Amino acid sequence: MAIDPRALWNFNEPAQSEQRFRSALSGASAEDQFILHTQIARTYGLRKEFTRSQEILRELESTLANASVEAQAWYWLELGRSLSSGTHSSESQTADTKARARQAYEHALAAARSGGFDGLAIDALHMLAFVDTAPADQLKWGEEALSVALASSQPAAVAWRASLRNNIGYALHQLGRFEEALAQFQEALALREQKSDIQATRIARWMVAWTLRAMERTDEALAIQLRLEAERAAAGTPSSYVFGELELLYLARGDEARAAHYAGLKMATSQ
Numbered sequence: 001m002a003i004d005p006r007a008l009w010n011f012n013e014p015a016q017s018e019q020r021f022r023s024a025l026s027g028a029s030a031e032d033q034f035i036l037h038t039q040i041a042r043t044y045g046l047r048k049e050f051t052r053s054q055e056i057l058r059e060l061e062s063t064l065a066n067a068s069v070e071a072q073a074w075y076w077l078e079l080g081r082s083l084s085s086g087t088h089s090s091e092s093q094t095a096d097t098k099a100r101a102r103q104a105y106e107h108a109l110a111a112a113r114s115g116g117f118d119g120l121a122i123d124a125l126h127m128l129a130f131v132d133t134a135p136a137d138q139l140k141w142g143e144e145a146l147s148v149a150l151a152s153s154q155p156a157a158v159a160w161r162a163s164l165r166n167n168i169g170y171a172l173h174q175l176g177r178f179e180e181a182l183a184q185f186q187e188a189l190a191l192r193e194q195k196s197d198i199q200a201t202r203i204a205r206w207m208v209a210w211t212l213r214a215m216e217r218t219d220e221a222l223a224i225q226l227r228l229e230a231e232r233a234a235a236g237t238p239s240s241y242v243f244g245e246l247e248l249l250y251l252a253r254g255d256e257a258r259a260a261h262y263a264g265l266k267m268a269t270s271q
């Protein structure tokens with residue numbers, strides 16, 4: 001079995017992750033080395049050094065045809081990410097660049113499906129939403145990815161369920177389908193609460209409150225955001241996003257003084 005690089009990742013520290021991948025190269029099989037180099041390329045993409053990322057991937061081209069379908073899926077995923085991802089500026093996303101990214105993600109999806117690697121297939125589907133950025137398209141890709149995650153028992157696929165429900169909820173929110181968005185965000189929150197990632201759980205709770213505000217369920221949204229404010233204050237991690245929502249919620253209640261208070265906190269936290 002090829003190496004699973006997910007265990008080596010710290011997405012908040014791509015340089016640290018690069019060192020982990022380079023350390024793992026020693027003694028690794030040729031197959032594992034191939035996959036590790038795709039992830040080293042990704043660390044540069046997260047640092048917005050896309051040219052370096054593509055250089056590393058070009059060095060793998062000569063052995064790509066003989067690599068396993070799993071390794072090929074990793075390669076095409078990272079080539080796509082070097083072209084179109086959440087890290088790229090909107091100005092960089094030309095029609096040609098997006099077409100090349102789409103082709104790479106489609107290659108990744110085909111390789112993952114042929115090998116039965118559900119987690120990689122989901123990753124490719126989820127990345128296509130960075131190419132097709134209209135909310136209706138993002139909803140389509142999110143729902144297709146979630147169908148794979150729900151049908152799979154593979155841990156790498158199951159782990160995607162909360163994130164995918166969040167993505168679907170966001171697309172629905174953008175489309176003004178707030179009831180459906182709320183249901184997805186609540187499902188995502190329930191999944192997050194089963195795990196130990198406090199930050200992810202707080203974000204999921206914020207998304208629920210954000211949608212409740214859009215539905216004019218102000219009191220419910222306010223209770224959640226005040227809880228988040230208190231939790232973050234206790235942890236020493238105040239959030240401008242929480243303050244921004246509290247500002248809007250107090251404005252909705254006609255309390256301009258409290259709204260101004262949170263507007264000031266939001267500005268101070270954003271600096």
